[in-house]
Amino acid sequence: MRKRADDIALFNSYRDAELRGADLVLRLMHRADDLILQEPLTHHLADEAQHAWLWTERIRALGGQPVPVEDHYYRYLRRKAGLPTDVLDLLALICVVEERTGKRYAEHAARPDVDPETLKVLSAIQADEEWYLAWLAERLRELEQSEGKERVAETLSRYRALEAEAFAHLLAEERKARQEGAE
Numbered sequence: 001m002r003k004r005a006d007d008i009a010l011f012n013s014y015r016d017a018e019l020r021g022a023d024l025v026l027r028l029m030h031r032a033d034d035l036i037l038q039e040p041l042t043h044h045l046a047d048e049a050q051h052a053w054l055w056t057e058r059i060r061a062l063g064g065q066p067v068p069v070e071d072h073y074y075r076y077l078r079r080k081a082g083l084p085t086d087v088l089d090l091l092a093l094i095c096v097v098e099e100r101t102g103k104r105y106a107e108h109a110a111r112p113d114v115d116p117e118t119l120k121v122l123s124a125i126q127a128d129e130e131w132y133l134a135w136l137a138e139r140l141r142e143l144e145q146s147e148g149k150e151r152v153a154e155t156l157s158r159y160r161a162l163e164a165e166a167f168a169h170l171l172a173e174e175r176k177a178r179q180e181g182a183e
Contacts, residue, residue, distance in 0.1 A: 007118070008064035013174075014105075015055035016069035021097065022048035024074070027083070028090045037087065040135045044094075047128045054121045061117065072173040077166035081159065088140075088147055092155045095136040096163040102129040 022045055029041040056066050077097075084090040108114065109122040144152045 003113075004062055004064075008059055008062050011055050011059045011062070011118075012064070012067055013069045015052050015059065015066055016071070017073070017101065018048050018052035018055060020071065020074045021101070022052065024097070025094065028094065031084070032087060032090060034087050037091075037139070040139075044132055047132075051125050051128070054124065058118060058121050070173070073166050073170040076169045077163060080162045080165060088143055088152065088155050089159075091136055091140055091143070092152075092159040095133065095140065095156065096159045098129055098132045098136065099160075100163060100167055102126065102133065105129065 025041055025045045025048055029038065029045065032038070032041065059066050081093060084093050105122050105126050109119060109126065114122070140152055140156070
């Protein structure tokens, strides 16, 4: 019973992250003047919403209910990084968040106790994550021509450092919540 409750709580956090990702992509899509970005960002937005729905279905199948989750990761990241003002910043931020999401889902899928239905959800989402990273990498390579390789590398490095801080903050909050739940 405890594992089921833990899974539901974790899946709610995944669901919430997908919804926040959709919100981020939508906000950034409206700021992007680059018409070439509109199609892949729209596809990305649709996938993020679909991923949230997959987690909603999984939560329901386990007898849980979708609930809002405290926004430690994105709140911290937004506070540190701000909202991107140009296409390079926009793509770099989405790229590093998607890299983290892909790693987190891959780590979850590799656990020995993952049930088959959850593994199906993780696998479906991971396929989309690979597509995001591929189109983002392609577009960032194209931006190297106009922005310069050094600026693109520096921007990615800056966002990766900020994202790593935000993720460490999230893990600390998750540990704290588990400890409080165990008491």
